[in-house]
Amino acid sequence: MLRMMRRLLIAVAHGDDETLGAGGTIAKLADDGVRISLCVLTNDDGSRSESGLNVTPRASSIERAAKILGIERVTIHTYGDNRLDTVGHLELNRVFEREVRDFEPDTLFTTSMSDLSLDHQIVSRAARVAGRPGRGSVREIRCFEVRSATDCGEASGLPTFRPNCWQPLDSSHIERKLEALRAYGDEVEAWPNPRSERGVRALAEYRGSQVTTDYAEAFELLRAVL
Numbered sequence: 001m002l003r004m005m006r007r008l009l010i011a012v013a014h015g016d017d018e019t020l021g022a023g024g025t026i027a028k029l030a031d032d033g034v035r036i037s038l039c040v041l042t043n044d045d046g047s048r049s050e051s052g053l054n055v056t057p058r059a060s061s062i063e064r065a066a067k068i069l070g071i072e073r074v075t076i077h078t079y080g081d082n083r084l085d086t087v088g089h090l091e092l093n094r095v096f097e098r099e100v101r102d103f104e105p106d107t108l109f110t111t112s113m114s115d116l117s118l119d120h121q122i123v124s125r126a127a128r129v130a131g132r133p134g135r136g137s138v139r140e141i142r143c144f145e146v147r148s149a150t151d152c153g154e155a156s157g158l159p160t161f162r163p164n165c166w167q168p169l170d171s172s173h174i175e176r177k178l179e180a181l182r183a184y185g186d187e188v189e190a191w192p193n194p195r196s197e198r199g200v201r202a203l204a205e206y207r208g209s210q211v212t213t214d215y216a217e218a219f220e221l222l223r224a225v226l
């Protein structure tokens with residue numbers, strides 16, 4: 001028999017990674033009574049500030065999206081976007097180790113090492129350290145795909161995202177995912193950008209069709225202790 005998920009920690013670099021990567025799954029799990037905590041490391045947009053665009057802190061968008069998806073606990077840090085490589089590994093490991101100690105998740109979701117974003121790779125590594133066997137409550141780790149970051153990784157010679165775990169979803173979960181994505185305003189692009197609503201829906205349909213269901217989100221399951 002499969003283990004019941006009760007407490008889920010989501011570790012990401014940027015507000016919107018959780019929604020793009022697992023928004024439908026988060027909505028479904030919250031409906032099923034799973035308690036969910038989100039830890040975001042950055043609260044700005046470094047690339048925008050360098051190109052002279054308006055920079056608005058993401059905290060209120062993150063909180064709004066979390067509420068739509070049913071996430072009960074949100075922790076937002078203030079490390080610089082696209083600058084996580086300037087922070088010591090030990091410091092980032094400890095951020096997530098503290099989250100694991102405080103929230104006691106049985107399951108951890110994070111970004112994939114296949115993503116072109118270095119921030120995503122750094123978070124993925126730190127989350128795995130915090131969730132390693134023998135160090136806390138985590139029994140299962142999954143990586144999700146983030147449109148554009150994962151697409152660009154595959155198109156740039158990085159290891160291909162290789163899902164081995166699918167969460168079937170219905171249209172209400174996908175609508176909640178899209179509603180949460182709209183909370184991020186400027187981050188939603190026009191089709192054919194992969195971050196457009198149509199692009200997000202297309203991936204959910206594709207992942208669903210792989211396992212003959214209407215919609216799904218796919219994950220790399222790194223470890224599951226039953």
Ligand SMILES: [Zn+2]
Pocket residue numbers: 013014017117120146149
């Ligand atoms: Zn990101």
